[in-house]
Amino acid sequence: xxxxxxxxxxxxxxxxxxxxxxxxxxxxxxxxxxxxxxxxxxxxxxxxxxxxxxxxxxxxxxxxxxxxxxxxxxxxxxxxxxxxxxxxxxxxxxxxxxxxxxxxxxxxxxxxxxxxxxxxxxxxxxxxxxxxxxxxxxxxxxxxxxxxxxxxxxx
Numbered sequence: 001x002x003x004x005x006x007x008x009x010x011x012x013x014x015x016x017x018x019x020x021x022x023x024x025x026x027x028x029x030x031x032x033x034x035x036x037x038x039x040x041x042x043x044x045x046x047x048x049x050x051x052x053x054x055x056x057x058x059x060x061x062x063x064x065x066x067x068x069x070x071x072x073x074x075x076x077x078x079x080x081x082x083x084x085x086x087x088x089x090x091x092x093x094x095x096x097x098x099x100x101x102x103x104x105x106x107x108x109x110x111x112x113x114x115x116x117x118x119x120x121x122x123x124x125x126x127x128x129x130x131x132x133x134x135x136x137x138x139x140x141x142x143x144x145x146x147x148x149x150x151x152x153x154x155x
Contacts, residue, residue: 003030005053005091006078007043008139016093016111018046020133025118026091027052034087036077043074060084065104070096082106093139112141112149119153127153 005026008016017023023046026033032052040047040055047053058081066076075097082090082101089107091114092098101108109117112131118124131146 001030001089002034002085002087003032003089003091004034004036004078004082004085004087005039006074006093006097007035007039007046008093014046015043016134016139017114018043019137019139020130022115022124022130023050025114025123028123029114029117029121030089033091034081034085036074036081038073038077042072056081056085058084063104065100068096068100071100079104079106111139112145116149116153126155128155 005015008014008019015023017025032054034054034056035047037055037057058077062076063080063083066079075092075094078090078092079097079101083104083106087106089109090101091109092101093110098108098110111134115124115127115130119127124130128150131141131149135141
């Protein structure tokens, strides 16, 4: 299963789940994660020593569809790589990036969705504490999304 991930906003310089000590959930769910070079640069501290996170360069230039104002280099490359390799999923949280991913026909999942999937598969007992921890770490989740995920998790 090929899954491509973006990192959190550049000022956080991490993959979101690493901020709350739950990066291993990605490994449990997907076994390996692919990241493009821009994400590797943004999240160097998150991915250091994680043998199951692999940096994969783009064979083609960044897609024109991903060259939207407001998207960072990591988002652009993650969307382009996911499209290029026909990934099973791309993990992005930014609304504009998610919309572009969907327009490209990519299966898009966000960090909150990853947590829900982890609960559904029995890798975590509860989603709510992780969502709260993300928010406390400065990761933005809308109250509506938190409510939706908690409801779907039956918590």
